[in-house]
Amino acid sequence: MKRTLFDKIWDAHVVETITAGPDILYIDKHLIHEVTSPQAFNELRERNIPILRPDKIVATADHNTPTENQHLPIKDLLSRNQLKQLSTNCEENNITLYGLGHPYNGIVHVMAPELGITQPGMTIVCGDSHTSTHGAFGTIAFGIGTSQVAQVFASQCLLVEKPKKLRVNVNGKLKNGVLPKDVILYLISKLGTNSGTGYFCEYAGNVFEEMSMEGRMTVCNMSIEMGARGGLIAPDETTFSYVEGREFAPKGVEFEKMKAYWKNLKTDEGAEFDKEYSFSAEDIEPMITYGTNPGMGIKLTEAIPLNQGNSDKKALEYMGFTEGESLIDKPINYIFIGSCTNSRIEDFRTAASYIKGKQKAANVNALIVPGSRQVAEQIKAEGLQSIFEEAGFSLRQPGCSACLAMNDDKIPAGEYCVSTSNRNFEGRQGQGSRTLLASPLTAAATAIAGKITNFTHNLN
Amino acid sequence: MEKFISLTDTAVPLEIENIDTDQIIPARFLKATDKAGFGENLFRDWRFNKEGNPNPDFNLNNKKYAGSILVAGDNFGCGSSREHAAWALKAYGFKVIVSSYFADIFKGNSLNNGLLPLQVSPEFLEKLFIAINSDASEKIHIDLENQLIKITSTGESEKFDIDPYKKNCMLNGYDDIDFLVSRKEAIQKFEDTKLQF
Ligand code: SF4
Numbered sequence: 001m002k003r004t005l006f007d008k009i010w011d012a013h014v015v016e017t018i019t020a021g022p023d024i025l026y027i028d029k030h031l032i033h034e035v036t037s038p039q040a041f042n043e044l045r046e047r048n049i050p051i052l053r054p055d056k057i058v059a060t061a062d063h064n065t066p067t068e069n070q071h072l073p074i075k076d077l078l079s080r081n082q083l084k085q086l087s088t089n090c091e092e093n094n095i096t097l098y099g100l101g102h103p104y105n106g107i108v109h110v111m112a113p114e115l116g117i118t119q120p121g122m123t124i125v126c127g128d129s130h131t132s133t134h135g136a137f138g139t140i141a142f143g144i145g146t147s148q149v150a151q152v153f154a155s156q157c158l159l160v161e162k163p164k165k166l167r168v169n170v171n172g173k174l175k176n177g178v179l180p181k182d183v184i185l186y187l188i189s190k191l192g193t194n195s196g197t198g199y200f201c202e203y204a205g206n207v208f209e210e211m212s213m214e215g216r217m218t219v220c221n222m223s224i225e226m227g228a229r230g231g232l233i234a235p236d237e238t239t240f241s242y243v244e245g246r247e248f249a250p251k252g253v254e255f256e257k258m259k260a261y262w263k264n265l266k267t268d269e270g271a272e273f274d275k276e277y278s279f280s281a282e283d284i285e286p287m288i289t290y291g292t293n294p295g296m297g298i299k300l301t302e303a304i305p306l307n308q309g310n311s312d313k314k315a316l317e318y319m320g321f322t323e324g325e326s327l328i329d330k331p332i333n334y335i336f337i338g339s340c341t342n343s344r345i346e347d348f349r350t351a352a353s354y355i356k357g358k359q360k361a362a363n364v365n366a367l368i369v370p371g372s373r374q375v376a377e378q379i380k381a382e383g384l385q386s387i388f389e390e391a392g393f394s395l396r397q398p399g400c401s402a403c404l405a406m407n408d409d410k411i412p413a414g415e416y417c418v419s420t421s422n423r424n425f426e427g428r429q430g431q432g433s434r435t436l437l438a439s440p441l442t443a444a445a446t447a448i449a450g451k452i453t454n455f456t457h458n459l460n
Numbered sequence: 461m462e463k464f465i466s467l468t469d470t471a472v473p474l475e476i477e478n479i480d481t482d483q484i485i486p487a488r489f490l491k492a493t494d495k496a497g498f499g500e501n502l503f504r505d506w507r508f509n510k511e512g513n514p515n516p517d518f519n520l521n522n523k524k525y526a527g528s529i530l531v532a533g534d535n536f537g538c539g540s541s542r543e544h545a546a547w548a549l550k551a552y553g554f555k556v557i558v559s560s561y562f563a564d565i566f567k568g569n570s571l572n573n574g575l576l577p578l579q580v581s582p583e584f585l586e587k588l589f590i591a592i593n594s595d596a597s598e599k600i601h602i603d604l605e606n607q608l609i610k611i612t613s614t615g616e617s618e619k620f621d622i623d624p625y626k627k628n629c630m631l632n633g634y635d636d637i638d639f640l641v642s643r644k645e646a647i648q649k650f651e652d653t654k655l656q657f
Binding site for chain 1: 476477478480482483486487488490491492493494495505510533534535538539540541542543544546561563564565568569572573623624625635636637639640641643644646647650651654655656657
């Protein structure tokens with residue numbers, strides 16, 4: 001039978017199928033962080049069940065960490081306690097932890113790929129919905145709730161029903177200034193926020209084939225924003241050369257052996273999908289969202305659609321926008337370049353290349369937060385730090401930061417923020433904050449102009 | 461886990477679509493390390509104004525409405541995977557959430573906590589809203605065994621779907637951990653014979 005990439009990985013991980021029920025799926029890597037793991041550790045402790053495979057778990061601290069003075073004790077007591085619990089839990093259970101200040105520390109979906117922990121063909125889970133990011137390597141990766149974190153602790157397995165299969169094809173040539181973030185925002189704006197519910201999505205077509213691993217991660221990251229459990233892209237030479245040589249990647253003969261296996265991980269010609277969509281790259285332009293879900297996106301040059309439903313009206317009211325208006329020239333006081341969607345080195349290179357030699361507008365607070373310590377080091381090594389600082393941007397230490405505003409990095413109520421993160425929900429970046437999702441290039445250009453601007457004519 | 465067999469109760473209507481888990485429980489309340497106490501902060505920013513006073517326009521604050529059933533608009537529970545959302549709904553006192561669509565992760569999280577996410581057709585959802593809006597004391601009957609939801613005053617009812625395995629867990633009050641731990645040998649065999657990363 002002809003099988004999809006998804007089928008191949010899934011089938012290789014089914015321990016058992018329960019009659020008229022879910023599959024028992026084996027999990028190769030379990031990533032954990034401070035916010036969604038403590039109750040799972042408690043659960044096992046209370047039931048007196050040991051953690052089955054501590055060596056398949058990697059922990060980091062990212063959601064609830066400060067982005068300044070990380071060497072000092074954390075001021076917020078609750079946050080400090082949560083991080084302390086993570087350390088104690090990892091220590092007691094022999095789990096590797098890359099805590100705050102460790103050279104490998106970072107946002108879970110940035111540090112695991114860059115360390116070679118993420119490898120093609122794996123099943124990966126984490127108590128965080130953007131685990132879909134790892135699908136960029138040709139893995140089945142998805143977010144789970146805390147009860148499921150406890151299940152994986154107890155059995156290295158999960159009970160899951162096999163999702164349906166969706167394929168999204170994008171072919172053609174992307175226009176100048178259109179980044180992977182624009183591609184995924186465009187797809188979500190066309191397909192809606194629940195088009196993917198119940199599905200795992202494979203991205204196919206030359207646009208994804210030509211993307212860097214960083215770009216593929218940005219795309220897969222936001223699969224969840226169209227409702228899909230996860231997204232994935234077939235591994236290819238770009239994938240293999242990204243993985244090769246990384247800290248925890250297989251080495252030498254072992255790598256070659258795995259590579260031979262990885263090469264088979266692609267959808268067979270003629271394999272069937274439950275749903276399929278195709279788009280042309282030429283139709284995509286730099287995107288921005290105007291509402292309170294990621295599907296409410298338009299091209300920078302478009303006007304907010306007319307005749308919206310009640311929920312959309314409520315969203316527009318929250319955002320302070322009206323139907324039919326254009327966002328161009330709207331004054332913006334905050335920009336945020338960071339989060340597991342866009343905090344990799346390529347994102348900062350792109351932003352820096354636009355910013356270089358320019359100054360941010362006086363009204364703008366520009367926050368730059370690398371996804372990991374390694375990215376932060378590279379920003380320094382490549383001389384991007386001085387570009388940002390000379391332009392008046394504030395470069396912070398790594399973490400989730402203003403993506404979910406659990407720490408002090410909050411956008412004040414009523415203020416607009418052009419953000420490279422993945423969610424523009426009400427209050428996501430702080431109570432009353434108004435988020436406009438966009439690419440790092442759009443965010444950088446907004447910071448320089450002090451307002452939303454059609455920057456494409458400034459590009460060479 | 462508590463058993464769930466059937467329930468007859470009044471409902472609270474929340475006619476809003478795409479209610480995401482950030483609204484159900486905002487991120488700033490996720491610093492706790494146990495499951496207790498999330499009910500107080502359920503829908504925090506909708507329920508209370510900036511000064512911390514209850515917002516009279518929000519249905520959870522409307523004395524007219526009470527009960528352990530929440531009837532909500534399409535695509536409930538989208539967004540972040542935080543299970544805290546299910547804990548908050550449960551801790552507040554809800555036992556069933558009715559909507560015409562649930563986000564996958566939220567659905568799983570609810571079932572794992574004995575909170576029933578009950579998906580009805582958009583038409584039936586409309587009927588529920590009409591019934592509750594015209595009479596807040598309307599009783600809704602839910603029968604998990606027969607997978608049936610009924611508006612008691614009019615007798616209108618609809619069948620709903622639930623994964624048979626999950627249904628069994630809810631009816632008997634046991635969870636996935638119990639089951640998985642019982643399959644240890646099969647898991648060991650898988651590890652011994654299949655490709656390991
Ligand atoms: S950066 Fe944002 S979306 Fe990504 S893991 Fe952190 S909180 Fe979640």
